[in-house]
Amino acid sequence: MDPMLLIFLSSGMFLGWALGANDAANVFGTAVGTRMVRWRTAAIICSVFVILGAVISGAGASGTLGKLGAISAMPGAFMTALAAGLAVYFMTRSGLPVSTSQAIVGAIIGWNLFAGQPTDLGVFSKIVGTWVICPLLSAVIAVILYKAMRTTGERLRLHLLTVDALTRTALIVAGAFGAYSLGANNIANVVGVFIPARPFPDIEVGGFVIDSAQQLFFLGGVAIAVGVFTYSRGVMMTVGGTLGRLSAPKALVAVVAQAIVLFLFASKGLESWLMAQGLPTIPLVPVSSSQAVVGAIVGISLLQGLAGIRWGVLGRIVIGWVATPVVAGIICFLGLFFLQNVFGLAVT
Amino acid sequence: MIMKLNPDLFLFRRTRELERKIDRFYDNLSESAIVFRLAVRAYLKQGWTEEFQERLERVSQLESANDNLRREIESELYEHTLIPDSRGDVLGLIENSDQVISEFESTLWAFANERPEIPDAFRSGFRKLTNMVVKAADELGLGARAFFRSPQDVPAYNHKVMLYEKEADVISTTLKRAIFASEDLALCGKLHLKEFVEYIDSIADTAEDVADRLAIYAIKRLV
Numbered sequence: 001m002d003p004m005l006l007i008f009l010s011s012g013m014f015l016g017w018a019l020g021a022n023d024a025a026n027v028f029g030t031a032v033g034t035r036m037v038r039w040r041t042a043a044i045i046c047s048v049f050v051i052l053g054a055v056i057s058g059a060g061a062s063g064t065l066g067k068l069g070a071i072s073a074m075p076g077a078f079m080t081a082l083a084a085g086l087a088v089y090f091m092t093r094s095g096l097p098v099s100t101s102q103a104i105v106g107a108i109i110g111w112n113l114f115a116g117q118p119t120d121l122g123v124f125s126k127i128v129g130t131w132v133i134c135p136l137l138s139a140v141i142a143v144i145l146y147k148a149m150r151t152t153g154e155r156l157r158l159h160l161l162t163v164d165a166l167t168r169t170a171l172i173v174a175g176a177f178g179a180y181s182l183g184a185n186n187i188a189n190v191v192g193v194f195i196p197a198r199p200f201p202d203i204e205v206g207g208f209v210i211d212s213a214q215q216l217f218f219l220g221g222v223a224i225a226v227g228v229f230t231y232s233r234g235v236m237m238t239v240g241g242t243l244g245r246l247s248a249p250k251a252l253v254a255v256v257a258q259a260i261v262l263f264l265f266a267s268k269g270l271e272s273w274l275m276a277q278g279l280p281t282i283p284l285v286p287v288s289s290s291q292a293v294v295g296a297i298v299g300i301s302l303l304q305g306l307a308g309i310r311w312g313v314l315g316r317i318v319i320g321w322v323a324t325p326v327v328a329g330i331i332c333f334l335g336l337f338f339l340q341n342v343f344g345l346a347v348t
Numbered sequence: 349m350i351m352k353l354n355p356d357l358f359l360f361r362r363t364r365e366l367e368r369k370i371d372r373f374y375d376n377l378s379e380s381a382i383v384f385r386l387a388v389r390a391y392l393k394q395g396w397t398e399e400f401q402e403r404l405e406r407v408s409q410l411e412s413a414n415d416n417l418r419r420e421i422e423s424e425l426y427e428h429t430l431i432p433d434s435r436g437d438v439l440g441l442i443e444n445s446d447q448v449i450s451e452f453e454s455t456l457w458a459f460a461n462e463r464p465e466i467p468d469a470f471r472s473g474f475r476k477l478t479n480m481v482v483k484a485a486d487e488l489g490l491g492a493r494a495f496f497r498s499p500q501d502v503p504a505y506n507h508k509v510m511l512y513e514k515e516a517d518v519i520s521t522t523l524k525r526a527i528f529a530s531e532d533l534a535l536c537g538k539l540h541l542k543e544f545v546e547y548i549d550s551i552a553d554t555a556e557d558v559a560d561r562l563a564i565y566a567i568k569r570l571v
Contacts, residue, residue: 035432157497160438160569161370164431165363247433304571 005199008074011082012216013223016190018088019100020050020227023186025235026258026289027178030251031171032236039233045172046179046232047225053183053266054221055214060268060284062188062195062213067123069108070196075339076111076347077193083107083332084189087324096320099288102131104189106325110332114347126283131321134261134287135295142257142296143303149249167248174255178289181262183221188286190220250300257296258289291317366424370496373417373442374489377449380410381485384452388459388478388548392471396463404456411453418442437565444558445492448485451554455547464540467532473523477548480519484512484555491559495566502566509559516552520545 028042071077084103091098105127112119153163200212246254264270265287274281294317336347387403394400421442425435466474491505527533527541 035429154498154500159363159367160431160434160496161363161367162360165360 005074008078009194009199009219011078011085012191012194012220015081015085015088015100015104016220016223017227017230018085019186019190020047020224020229021231022088022092022098022227022235023100023182023289024050024179024224024228024232026293027182027255028171028175028232029236030246030254031175031248032233034246034248034251036168036171036248036251037175039236041172042175042236043228043232045176046228049176049179050183050224050228051218051221053180053185054187054217054224055183057180057184057266057268058187058217058220059213060271061185061266061286062192062217064123064127064283064285065104065108065188065192066196067120068105068127069112069117069119069193071108071111071193072196073346074194074197074199075343075345076115076336077197079335079339079347080104080107080111080193080332081190083110083335084328086331087328090327091320091324096316096323098320098324099131099290100186100189101286101288102321102324103328104192104286106328107332108193109325110329111336111347113329114333114336127285130265130283130285130287131291134265135291135298137264138257138261138292138295139299139302141260142253142299145256146250146253146300146303149253153249164248167252170252171248171255174252174259178255178259178262181259181266182289183224185262185266185286186289187217187220187224190223191216192286246297250297253300254293254296257299258292261292261295262287262289291321362424362428363430366421366430367496369417369421369424370442371493373414373421373445374493376410376414376417377445377492378486378489380407380449380452381482381489383407383410384456385478385482387456389475391459392466392474396460400456401460404453404460407449407453407456411449414446414449418446434565434569437568441492441495441558441562441565444554444561445488448488448551448554448558451547451551452485455544455551458544458547462540464544465537466541466544467530469530470523470527470541473519473526474545474548477516477519477523477545480512480516481548481552481555484509484516484552487512488555488559488562491562495562495569499566499569502562506559506563509555513552513556516549520549 024043024046028037028046031037032039032042069080071080081104084100084107087103087106088098088100091103105124109119109124111117158166194216195213198212200215202212203210203215264282265285268284271281271284294314298314339345340347383403383406387400387407390397390400390403422439425431425438431438487505487508491502491509494501494505523545524542527538527545530538533541
């Protein structure tokens with residue numbers, strides 16, 4: 001294998017690591033933070049299902065990113081992923097909530113601007129539209145789930161301890177679903193930009209052909225898993241404090257709502273089913289798991305009146321929303337200029 | 349073939365066992381209330397008798413059984429990190445409920461040890477007071493059970509605890525006044541009887557204190 005290939009892919013792996021370190025907390029943070037699920041259990045389930053989601057269902061959202069900017073040269077893809085990774089790093093250092101999805105989209109647009117490629121405004125507006133819809137949809141789903149859960153709970157008159165045991169089991173199942181959806185939806189952020197360059201030859205195993213994209217998805221999934229194991233513990237333990245402590249049933253609702261939203265924006269199967277029924281389809285776009293979780297929590301808080309909402313945190317999220325793609329785009333543009341003019345690499 | 353799933357075989361065996369322990373704890377509380385009433389009645393009828401002693405021993409057994417259950421529940425909740433959100437509340441509720449049964453026992457021991465002479469004129473007052481206190485404790489037990497399964501029902505039970513406690517206060521005040529107005533009793537006899545009125549009445553006060561805490565615990569579960 002070309003050693004340069006590994007260097008180029010390293011930025012994607014870095015982004016994958018950052019995603020695992022931060023976004024795993026959206027899936028299992030509240031469960032681990034409230035000590036309903038052990039960290040080790042959470043980390044193992046999260047890693048396995050992120051990889052499964054990435055390899056099995058990662059293609060949908062990756063396709064949309066490819067339409068936004070088809071980066072055909074590996075050095076260009078390297079810089080795009082690196083710019084997104086650095087944006088995530090800087091934003092996190094500044095204490096602003098950050099989305100890898102927004103960072104990678106900003107970076108791709110940075111590449112488009114540098115390469116003189118037009119940005120497909122149709123695809124771009126579809127992506128930006130989902131950023132707005134994602135937390136809103138998550139809030140609506142969370143409200144419906146929470147109300148349904150409460151009504152059912154009141155009717156069934158389950159014992160507090162039974163509710164506790166059921167919630168624990170459900171948090172693990174929902175966490176697995178959330179991790180699968182995270183892998184399926186967000187793997188596009190990690191390795192999506194490398195797909196058009198087709199860095200790996202196809203591998204045939206027992207009659208199955210594993211193509212370059214699937215190998216990239218697997219590698220990206222492993223990078224996310226490494227992020228989960230090496231860095232997510234602290235983030236998971238503190239995630240509750242950021243938005244206020246959640247009770248275990250509310251945490252469950254937040255995780256399920258987020259998982260459903262990520263799944264909706266990643267599932268090719270659902271898209272073809274909706275098409276077959278003649279219904280409007282949901283765009284397959286990488287969305288932010290953090291924003292989905294925040295949307296769900298705000299939705300549940302709204303049920304108890306506006307007093308439950310921490311406006312300061314919400315304000316910072318909105319700033320992060322706008323700043324992340326802009327910062328990533330600028331870093332990418334400058335980085336590409338540097339790669340092309342200092343190292344003489346073909347980035348477009 | 350249709351297989352019937354036994355929930356005890358699955359994940360929740362430990363949970364079910366713990367639920368049974370909590371249920372047994374409150375079964376013991378309501379049984380001790382009934383036995384307490386029977387014991388005081390027996391005493392009012394015939395003073396200290398074998399029957400009274402048997403009832404006292406039964407309340408003692410129930411009290412120590414509940415002490416053991418309380419310890420087991422506490423350690424299991426902590427060892428298996430169950431109900432992290434409500435653990436403190438559940439432990440507080442159980443510890444405070446245990447106080448009620450301890451007071452049943454200590455009051456009966458006071459009867460057994462001090463053997464107060466209760467004139468006929470005051471027996472009906474003592475009976476009414478005991479009934480009211482037992483009702484307050486019963487409603488508390490029902491409210492505590494509701495906390496675990498349907499916290500929205502707790503206020504209804506708590507309301508009754510408050511009512512019975514208030515009624516017990518009225519009865520005890522009337523009884524004390526009648527005792528001190530009596531011309532047949534010496535002051536030491538009056539003071540002795542007053543003490544027993546207060547022993548019994550304080551059980552309803554404790555039930556009310558626990559109900560107050562229970563109200564907060566239930567609100568926390570509902571928010």
